[in-house]
Amino acid sequence: MLILFELSPNCNKMLIHALNIGQKKLVEWRGKKIYTGIFKSPVTHPIILGFNDVVGDDVVDRKYHGGIDKACYAYSKEAYGFWQKKYPAHTLENGFFGENITIEGLDESKMKIGDRFEIGTAIIEVSQPRQPCFKLGIRFGSQKILKPFIQAPYPGAYFRVIQSGTIHMGHQFKLIQSFESEPTLLEVYQVIYHTTTSAALQKKVLQSKYLAQSAKDSIKI
Template identity: 45%
Template sequence: MKVKSVNVGERKTINYKGKIVETGIFKFPVKEIYIDTEGVLNDTVIDRRYHGGINQAVYAYSENHYSYWKELYPNLDWHYGMFGENLTISNLEETKIQIGDIYKLGEALLEVTKPRQPCMKLGIVFKTQNILKQFWNSTKSGIYFKVLEKGEVTKGDKLVLIKKIIGSPTIAEVYNSIP
């Protein structure tokens, strides 16, 4: 598994159906990121109830999932970071990665904590709230990590398994069990 892109977002205020909404979901590729214990430096997180913090410090999404979504939404301006992810990683597979697994990535040491649960802001990016049901009906949730050791991560770094947690559920199993 290799980092294809590192992404951050800025605070953006938009008018959504007559309501002013602030978001940091519009991520864009940068040269490098520094992963700290509660998030990625210089990345905007608006609603800390659902994003950022100790158990959701870094969000990763699989590059391999992009082709699936591009087929459903061919008219979007596609780029890495579209799902609000800090890390776009090749071959990141939710059906194989387990809660508690520990990975080395660049200078950082990361622990798998949970799948992402989509919110209406993903629908804003995709220009339709239909994406939420489609996202929920897939196992393409992406993965949140806790930071055990902070550090710099750049495009090309490899996500290397350090410790496998035998018997722990996979990200996909946890995601499919959310009511």
């Protein structure tokens, strides 16, 4: 069932806390030099959301990053407090998790696949949660971060860009489309990483119309 919103009571408090851009960086991984775009820093100017990436942001490995289903990655401002407490030796500034948008009020247990938002002059649609790779470990300085990241309820959100546009810090998210039948980001995350054994939830996720195909393909039942 399609639900259209003028303003959602759950999502109208979501707003852009920070915008983050990165340039490719040469790092060492298992004795080899590789480039990564995960090192991002806050910017004060507006950014443009393109259909395949954020304009001016380096995407290095386009097999796994960027593209229609991963044009933009967002992470929760509130999750930073959780990770800072867990890893006090790190200084976790906006963009640390490789996100283009740090969102105040992002809740993965409520945000659904296929949810569509107006933000600035852009329209974006939730496509999947993050599936962390070794480059997050490089950012943290240890691959040991991957297991707790998978276990935590903060995967963040990837978006498709339905309408390219410009966004600014402080812009609010306006939810304009949602489907009751679609799973939440957290439900998808739990199914992908087998932190749930619910057959009904597995079926719901696999039947999702809006979940990125690459995420579906990674699900092993």
